[in-house]
Amino acid sequence: MTQSSAPVTREKAPLRHVLIVGGGTAGWMTAAALARLTRNGETRVTVVESEEIGTVGVGEATIPPIASFNGLLGIDEAEFMRRTQGSFKLGIQFVDWGRIGDRYIHPFGGFGVDMEAVKFHQFWLMAHAAGAKSPLGDYSLCTVAAEMDRFTLPGDDPRTVLSSLKYAYHFDAGLYAAFLREHAEARGVTRQEGKLVDVTLRGDDGFIQSVTLADGTVIEADLFIDCSGFRGLLIEQALGAGYEDWTHWLPCDRALAVPCEGTSAITPYTRSTARSAGWQWRIPLQHRIGNGYVYSSAHIGDDEARETLLANLDGAPLAEPRPLRFVTGRRKRQWVKNCVSLGLASGFLEPLESTSIHLIQSGISKLLSLLPDRSFDPVLSDEFNRLSQVQFEQIRDFIILHYKATTRDDSSFWNHVRTMQVPDTLSRKIELFRSGGRFFRYDDELFSEASWVAVMLGQGIKPSGHDPLVHTIDPRAVADKLAALRGIIRRTAQAMPTHDAFLARYCPAG
Numbered sequence: 001m002t003q004s005s006a007p008v009t010r011e012k013a014p015l016r017h018v019l020i021v022g023g024g025t026a027g028w029m030t031a032a033a034l035a036r037l038t039r040n041g042e043t044r045v046t047v048v049e050s051e052e053i054g055t056v057g058v059g060e061a062t063i064p065p066i067a068s069f070n071g072l073l074g075i076d077e078a079e080f081m082r083r084t085q086g087s088f089k090l091g092i093q094f095v096d097w098g099r100i101g102d103r104y105i106h107p108f109g110g111f112g113v114d115m116e117a118v119k120f121h122q123f124w125l126m127a128h129a130a131g132a133k134s135p136l137g138d139y140s141l142c143t144v145a146a147e148m149d150r151f152t153l154p155g156d157d158p159r160t161v162l163s164s165l166k167y168a169y170h171f172d173a174g175l176y177a178a179f180l181r182e183h184a185e186a187r188g189v190t191r192q193e194g195k196l197v198d199v200t201l202r203g204d205d206g207f208i209q210s211v212t213l214a215d216g217t218v219i220e221a222d223l224f225i226d227c228s229g230f231r232g233l234l235i236e237q238a239l240g241a242g243y244e245d246w247t248h249w250l251p252c253d254r255a256l257a258v259p260c261e262g263t264s265a266i267t268p269y270t271r272s273t274a275r276s277a278g279w280q281w282r283i284p285l286q287h288r289i290g291n292g293y294v295y296s297s298a299h300i301g302d303d304e305a306r307e308t309l310l311a312n313l314d315g316a317p318l319a320e321p322r323p324l325r326f327v328t329g330r331r332k333r334q335w336v337k338n339c340v341s342l343g344l345a346s347g348f349l350e351p352l353e354s355t356s357i358h359l360i361q362s363g364i365s366k367l368l369s370l371l372p373d374r375s376f377d378p379v380l381s382d383e384f385n386r387l388s389q390v391q392f393e394q395i396r397d398f399i400i401l402h403y404k405a406t407t408r409d410d411s412s413f414w415n416h417v418r419t420m421q422v423p424d425t426l427s428r429k430i431e432l433f434r435s436g437g438r439f440f441r442y443d444d445e446l447f448s449e450a451s452w453v454a455v456m457l458g459q460g461i462k463p464s465g466h467d468p469l470v471h472t473i474d475p476r477a478v479a480d481k482l483a484a485l486r487g488i489i490r491r492t493a494q495a496m497p498t499h500d501a502f503l504a505r506y507c508p509a510g
C-alpha cells in the first residue's frame with residue numbers, strides 16, 4: 001500500500017470514474033447495474049479482473065428477487081435461461097436435517113390463505129391438534145409442484161392459485177458472469193485485464209486515490225467498488241474495515257464443489273442433505289448437476305469429506321472436486337471512505353439458503369439509493385453500513401436456525417450445533433414460535449413468516465398451542481376451506497407441464 005501527498009478536492013460534483021475491482025458474479029452484476037451511470041457521458045465505469053486469479057464460480061442457486069434485478073436490467077428471461085443453462089427453482093428440499101429420515105421443502109411463497117387476519121398456519125396447527133394429518137406443504141403450490149417435478153410461469157390473474165407461484169433460478173455461475181459482462185460492455189462499461197498489486201491512499205484523508213496493476217498501469221477513480229472476493233483487496237487489505245467472525249455459530253469453514261452428469265428429470269428445486277459434519281448441495285442445471293459438501297474442518301477431514309461427496313452424486317463426476325475455504329462473518333464496515341465492498345469481499349454466509357447473490361443485488365440497490373457525489377457525505381456510508389449489518393444479521397439468524405433446530409446426535413458436529421448458544425435475536429423467535437406459533441418480521445427482513453414457519457415446523461419445533469383467535473371462526477368452515485385449498489393446489493400442480501417439458505419449450509440451452 002502506498003500513501004500519496006496529492007491535494008484533496010471533495011466537491012459536490014458527479015462521479016467521473018467508478019472502478020470495480022473483480023469480475024466474478026459480484027463484479028459483473030455491479031457493472032451491469034451501474035452501466036446506466038455512463039449514459040450521461042460524464043461517468044466512466046471500469047471493471048478490472050484477473051484471468052490468472054479466476055473466480056470462485058460456485059454461486060448457482062438464487063431466490064425470487066433476482067427476477068426483479070434482471071427485470072431492472074431489461075434482461076429477457078428465456079434468453080438468460082438459455083445462455084446460462086438455467087433451470088427453475090421452487091424452493092429447497094431439506095433432507096435429514098431435523099432427524100435422519102426427515103424430508104421437507106422450504107418453498108418460495110406462502111402457505112394457504114389467512115382468514116380474518118389470522119395466519120393460515122394457525123388453522124393448520126389447530127387442525128393438527130385435532131388429529132388432521134395433511135402436511136403443511138400440501139397448502140403450498142410451490143411444494144406440491146416441486147414434489148411432482150412440475151413447473152410453469154405464474155398466471156397474471158390474482159384470483160387464481162397459480163398466481164401464488166414464486167420461483168427463482170439455478171444457473172451456471174461462469175456463464176452468468178459472461179452473460180452479464182456482455183450486457184455491461186454493450187452499455188458502455190470498459191473491462192481491463194490485469195492483476196492489482198498496489199493501492200495508493202491519499203495522505204490527508206486516507207481515501208483510495210488509485211490502484212496499480214502488475215504491468216505498471218495506474219488507474220485513478222472517485223469511487224472504488226471492491227468485488228475482489230474473499231481477499232477484500234481494497235476494503236480490508238488497504239482500508240482495514242475489520243471482520244466480525246461468526247464461526248462459533250456457523251462452524252462450517254470449507255467446501256468441496258464438483259459438477260456431475262445429470263441422469264434423470266431436472267428437479268425444480270435445490271436439495272440440501274445434512275451430512276455428518278455439514279451438508280451437501282445439489283443444484284440441477286440443463287447440462288449438469290452442481291454438487292458440493294459444505295463442512296466443518298474441526299469435525300471431519302478433507303479426505304473423508306471428499307469420499308462422502310463423491311459417494312453421493314447422481315451421475316459421473318465431470319471434474320475433480322474443488323476445495324474452497326471461508327470464514328463466515330461480515331465486514332464490520334462494508335463502505336469505508338470512497339470504497340464500497342460487494343459480494344464475498346463484504347462477508348460470507350454459507351449458501352444454505354442461497355442468499356449470497358441476493359446480498360450482492362441488495363448491496364447494489366442500496367448503493368444506487370445512496371449514490372454519492374465526489375464530496376462523499378459520511379451520512380451515506382453510515383446508512384449503508386447500518387442497513388447491511390441488519391440484513392446480514394437477520395439472514396445469519398435464519399441460517400443458524402437450521403442447525404439449532406435439530407434432534408440429531410449422531411456426530412460431534414450435530415452435538416455441537418444442537419447445544420450451542422445462539423444469538424438472542426434468534427432465541428426470542430424460537431421461543432415465541434414454540435409457545436403458540438407466533439412470528440414477527442422485523443425491519444423488512446428478507447425471509448418471510450412462511451419461510452420461518454416452514455423451517456421451524458420442518459425441523460421439528462412444535463408449538464405447544466395456537467392462536468386462540470382461530471376459535472372465533474366456525475371449525476366446519478375452516479375444515480371445508482382446508483380441504484378445498486388442498487384440492488385446488490393439487491389440481492393446479494397436476495395441470496402444469498413437467499419441468500423438463502417446460503424448459504425444452506421455453507429456454508432450451510442446446
Ligand SMILES: Cc1cc2nc3c(=O)[nH]c(=O)nc-3n(C[C@H](O)[C@H](O)[C@H](O)COP(=O)(O)OP(=O)(O)OC[C@H]3O[C@@H](n4cnc5c(N)ncnc54)[C@H](O)[C@@H]3O)c2cc1C
Nearest residue numbers: 022023024025026055056059061196229343344351356357
Ligand atoms: C461453496 C460456496 C457455494 C456457494 N453457493 C452459492 C449459491 O448457491 N447461491 C448464492 O447466491 N451464492 C453462493 N455462493 C456465493 C457466491 O459464489 C458468491 O457470492 C458470488 O460468486 C460472488 O463472488 P465474488 O464475485 O464476490 O467473488 P469471486 O468470484 O471470487 O470474484 C473475485 C474477482 O476478483 C478478481 N481478483 C481477485 N484478486 C485480484 C487481483 N489481485 N487483481 C485483479 N483481480 C482480482 C478475481 O479474478 C475475480 O474476478 C457460494 C459460495 C461458496 C464459497
